[in-house]
Amino acid sequence: MAVQHEYSFFDAVQESFDKAAKFTSWDPGILEQIKQCNSVYRMHFPVKIGDKIEVIKAYRVQHSHHKTPCKGGIRFSTAVNLDEVMALAALMTYKCAIVNVPFGGAKGGISIDPKKYTPFELEKITRRYTSELIKKNFIGPGTDVPAPDYGTGEREMAWILDTYISMRPGEVDALGCVTGKPVTQGGVRGRKEATGLGVFYGIREVCKMPDVMERLGLTVGVKEKRVVVQGLGNVGYHAAKFFREGGAKVIAIAEFEGAIMNLNGLNEEEVFQHRKKTGSILDFPGATNLPVSGEALELECDILIPAALENVINGENAPRVKAKIIGEAANGPLTPEADEEFVKRGILVVPDMYLNAGGVTVSYFEWLKNLSHVRYGRLEKRFTENLNTEILQQIEELTGKRVNETQRQFIMHGPDEVDLVYSGLEETMITATREIMDLWKNNPAIPDMRTAAYVVAINKVGVAYAELGIFP
Numbered sequence: 522m523a524v525q526h527e528y529s530f531f532d533a534v535q536e537s538f539d540k541a542a543k544f545t546s547w548d549p550g551i552l553e554q555i556k557q558c559n560s561v562y563r564m565h566f567p568v569k570i571g572d573k574i575e576v577i578k579a580y581r582v583q584h585s586h587h588k589t590p591c592k593g594g595i596r597f598s599t600a601v602n603l604d605e606v607m608a609l610a611a612l613m614t615y616k617c618a619i620v621n622v623p624f625g626g627a628k629g630g631i632s633i634d635p636k637k638y639t640p641f642e643l644e645k646i647t648r649r650y651t652s653e654l655i656k657k658n659f660i661g662p663g664t665d666v667p668a669p670d671y672g673t674g675e676r677e678m679a680w681i682l683d684t685y686i687s688m689r690p691g692e693v694d695a696l697g698c699v700t701g702k703p704v705t706q707g708g709v710r711g712r713k714e715a716t717g718l719g720v721f722y723g724i725r726e727v728c729k730m731p732d733v734m735e736r737l738g739l740t741v742g743v744k745e746k747r748v749v750v751q752g753l754g755n756v757g758y759h760a761a762k763f764f765r766e767g768g769a770k771v772i773a774i775a776e777f778e779g780a781i782m783n784l785n786g787l788n789e790e791e792v793f794q795h796r797k798k799t800g801s802i803l804d805f806p807g808a809t810n811l812p813v814s815g816e817a818l819e820l821e822c823d824i825l826i827p828a829a830l831e832n833v834i835n836g837e838n839a840p841r842v843k844a845k846i847i848g849e850a851a852n853g854p855l856t857p858e859a860d861e862e863f864v865k866r867g868i869l870v871v872p873d874m875y876l877n878a879g880g881v882t883v884s885y886f887e888w889l890k891n892l893s894h895v896r897y898g899r900l901e902k903r904f905t906e907n908l909n910t911e912i913l914q915q916i917e918e919l920t921g922k923r924v925n926e927t928q929r930q931f932i933m934h935g936p937d938e939v940d941l942v943y944s945g946l947e948e949t950m951i952t953a954t955r956e957i958m959d960l961w962k963n964n965p966a967i968p969d970m971r972t973a974a975y976v977v978a979i980n981k982v983g984v985a986y987a988e989l990g991i992f993p
């Protein structure tokens with residue numbers, strides 16, 4: 522899973538933007554304003570690690586303020602650099618626009634290898650980073666709301682929240698300063714699996730489209746589709762889980778150390794436990810080892826899900842990719858050269874900035890929960906259950922028939938928080954998929970789904986700028 526950085530990731534995003542901008546009619550000034558990163562904050566701060574002082578390099582980029590707060594994850598990785606953070610911040614703007622999440626895009630990163638630090642040291646680094654953001658007003662429920670990304674999770678978000686609250690005592694909406702928190706610290710149920718679940722909902726919707734499936738030579742539906750997942754982190758793990766539960770076969774999983782394959786299907790939880798125990802996914806019982814991780818990307822399959830880092834499919838390996846659908850669960854896993862290759866070969870690339878929007882969509886639900894200070898379902902659950910019970914009783918009395926116990930439980934059930942979150946996410950992903958596909962169908966000159974998604978995003982951000990009256 523080597524990360525190639527031979528060209529600028531931000532340039533690649535700009536290139537895709539320009540390609541799509543041709544299919545819009547916005548004033549060049551508006552287009553230029555949409556494209557640029559509004560605010561860039563690069564910082565260095567010292568942290569005492571053992572008996573040495575380490576100078577840590579970190580970033581927060583706010584790409585767009587057309588809607589506030591700004592929103593986007595924070596990644597911990599040695600590959601973090603300004604170019605990457607700018608590109609990812611821009612993708613966040615477009616992503617939020619496509620799924621109608623009313624935020625501007627942002628991204629943050631700390632250039633460290635989290636595996637080299639103890640939890641105590643990571644906490645020190647995270648808290649110091651948060652106080653740097655607070656000092657410059659780069660964090661807050663109404664200004665900029667970070668979230669997990671590559672190398673971070675609930676634990677880091679809890680540290681960020683605690684640092685924020687201690688420096689802003691009494692701020693009533695402080696819980697909304699960061700999302701992806703543990704449920705006990707103001708998080709929302711369903712956030713952890715949201716990106717993987719969104720990937721599944723998006724691909725499932727594409728697979729329901731008979732004309733698209735016919736073009737790809739595939740049957741309608743995800744059932745029995747052969748899926749390859751690259752990366753068994755939070756996103757890859759959950760994407761694999763939901764595809765398996767949806768009736769697809771996850772025939773290969775790839776990680777740093779190599780890949781494993783089983784044409785009868787792999788169970789991601791068993792693979793995860795095996796890796797935890799042995800330190801590697803290789804030698805998983807019943808599976809074949811592929812010692813070079815990248816080989817998994819080139820396997821014969823229906824759906825390929827790159828769910829790790831950017832630029833893993835590029836001009837070099839794209840000609841060997843045999844998948845019919847590529848679902849970009851990671852941010853920027855394909856280079857523009859790979860995109861061109863797949864357009865030529867009629868392979869459908871379902872683009873990152875909409876397909877992996879499940880995370881930010883549920884972050885939005887979490888933020889709303891924090892601002893409303895009430896758990897989803899708290900007010901209506903019991904009411905709905907009582908109402909459903911009454912309706913069912915009336916129907917049974919009138920018809921003289923009784924439903925079975927399973928049906929009874931299902932009908933009477935009032936929504937829990939997780940039910941509402943899943944349903945909101947499902948609705949969001951289905952609507953976004955249809956909107957992009959419809960625009961693409963109505964504009965046959967648009968070469969690929971990524972360009973169609975950009976057009977949708979540019980139009981939405983363009984409207985916001987135009988309505989703000991910035992460009993009279």
Ligand code: GLU
Pocket residue numbers: 592593594595666667668669670671700701852877878880881882884
């Ligand atoms: N890091 C995730 C992403 O790239 C989630 C961002 C968020 O929830 O704000 O979409």
